[in-house]
Amino acid sequence: MTDRDNLLWLQCWRDQQIDFNQASANQLLTRFWPGLYLAKRSRVFVPLCGKSLDMIWLAKQGHVVIGVELSPVAVKAFFHENHLRPTRRKVGQFTLWQHGRISILCGDYFSLTVAELGQIDTVYDRAALTALPADIRSLYVAQLSLIVPDSTTVFLLTTEDSDETETLSQAVGVGAEIKSLYSALFNIKLVYVESVFEADPDFPDQLPQRTEHKAYQLSSKQSVSGVI
Ligand SMILES: C[S@@+](CC[C@H](N)C(=O)[O-])C[C@H]1O[C@@H](n2cnc3c(N)ncnc32)[C@H](O)[C@@H]1O
Numbered sequence: 001m002t003d004r005d006n007l008l009w010l011q012c013w014r015d016q017q018i019d020f021n022q023a024s025a026n027q028l029l030t031r032f033w034p035g036l037y038l039a040k041r042s043r044v045f046v047p048l049c050g051k052s053l054d055m056i057w058l059a060k061q062g063h064v065v066i067g068v069e070l071s072p073v074a075v076k077a078f079f080h081e082n083h084l085r086p087t088r089r090k091v092g093q094f095t096l097w098q099h100g101r102i103s104i105l106c107g108d109y110f111s112l113t114v115a116e117l118g119q120i121d122t123v124y125d126r127a128a129l130t131a132l133p134a135d136i137r138s139l140y141v142a143q144l145s146l147i148v149p150d151s152t153t154v155f156l157l158t159t160e161d162s163d164e165t166e167t168l169s170q171a172v173g174v175g176a177e178i179k180s181l182y183s184a185l186f187n188i189k190l191v192y193v194e195s196v197f198e199a200d201p202d203f204p205d206q207l208p209q210r211t212e213h214k215a216y217q218l219s220s221k222q223s224v225s226g227v228i
Contacts, residue, residue, distance in 0.1 A: 005133065006070055006108060013071035020127050021050065025057035028157055028215045029126065032191050036155060036217065038063070042121040045148060047109055047140075048128035051078035058124065059101045066120070067104040068094075068112055075106045092116045110143055117147050123154040129181075130158055141181045150222035154186065155215070162210045171195070171212055178216060186218035 012018060038044075040062030046055055049067030051074045058065045069075050075097050079086045086099040094107035094116055105116060123144065132140055144154075158178065162171045170176075172193045182188055192215040197208040 005136070009070050010073075013073040018050070018074075020131070022053060025053050026126055026157065028192060028213070029054050029124070029155075030057060032215050032217075033058075033061070033124075033155065035191070036122065036153060038122055043119055045117065045120040045123045045152075046128075047123065047125060047144070048131055049078075049104060050074050050127075051081065052126065053082075054124065054126060055102055055104075056082055063101065063122075065102045066117065067102070068109050068117075069104055069106055070108055072106050075104045078104065110139070112143070112147055114147050120148045120152055123148060123152055123156075125154060126157040127159075129156065134177075137177070137181060141185075145185055150220050152220060154182075154218040156218060158212075158214045158216070160212045160214060162212065171210070174216070175212075175214065182218055185221060187221055189217045189219070191215040191217050 041064060043064045043066060044058050046052065046058070046065060046067040049055060049069045050071075051069075052067075055065045055067055055078070069078075072095070075095075079097060079099060084099040084102070086097040086104075088095055088097050090096070091105065092113065092115065093111055094105040097104045097106060105112065129137055129140055156178070158175065160171075160175045160177075172195065174188050174190050178188060194213045196211055196213065198211050199208045200206060
């Protein structure tokens with residue numbers, strides 16, 4: 001991740017150009033998360049969390065939620081808009097905002113260490129991997145593998161634009177990029193796929209393009225109990 005990318009995200013939050021925000025908890029999360037059968041008090045890491053309401057939903061399931069987010073504007077808005085009064089303290093290079101079962105480490109994901117993050121059982125990724133430029137995504141996965149234990153399960157939501165060279169059965173299968181990024185370390189299970197036709201708001205004259213919304217469960221190849 002370059003300093004320029006970070007500055008652009010910080011600017012987005014300052015200018016409130018944040019159309020990725022959801023008005024309520026993600027429907028694929030609420031539908032498929034219970035199928036992971038996690039213990040209530042298990043610790044869920046939400047990388048690049050923004051001010052996602054998914055963290056509120058996860059905490060309501062009894063989980064301990066740990067987000068990481070670059071923008072202090074986002075972190076402040078998260079707690080303020082949910083009427084929570086967090087404590088704040090320095091943890092290494094990060095500022096830790098915390099209320100009840102929800103903690104957010106404000107700082108750069110790529111600088112995060114195990115010492116700051118603590119033990120993690122599960123990762124919830126919505127618009128984190130896919131928010132990053134394509135050439136940075138392998139670094140994102142490499143960093144993830146450094147800071148979470150081998151036994152961690154990842155619940156990953158993606159939005160994948162169909163490639164013209166793909167057949168329909170390829171488009172609705174495990175995405176080629178997901179395979180190349182994760183298959184060395186994880187068993188990949190495609191839990192759900194939904195095809196939608198969406199117009200690109202930047203090109204209103206073009207025909208709507210097919211897009212796949214997918215939910216994946218990634219289980220570590222290192223963990224015997226995690227093999228699907
Ligand atoms: C597309 S948004 C998704 C936010 C959230 N996951 C959601 O579902 O609403 C990506 C977020 O990642 C944050 N971000 C980008 N680069 C980051 C980095 N290197 N470290 C921490 N957060 C980062 C941005 O500020 C932004 O809030």
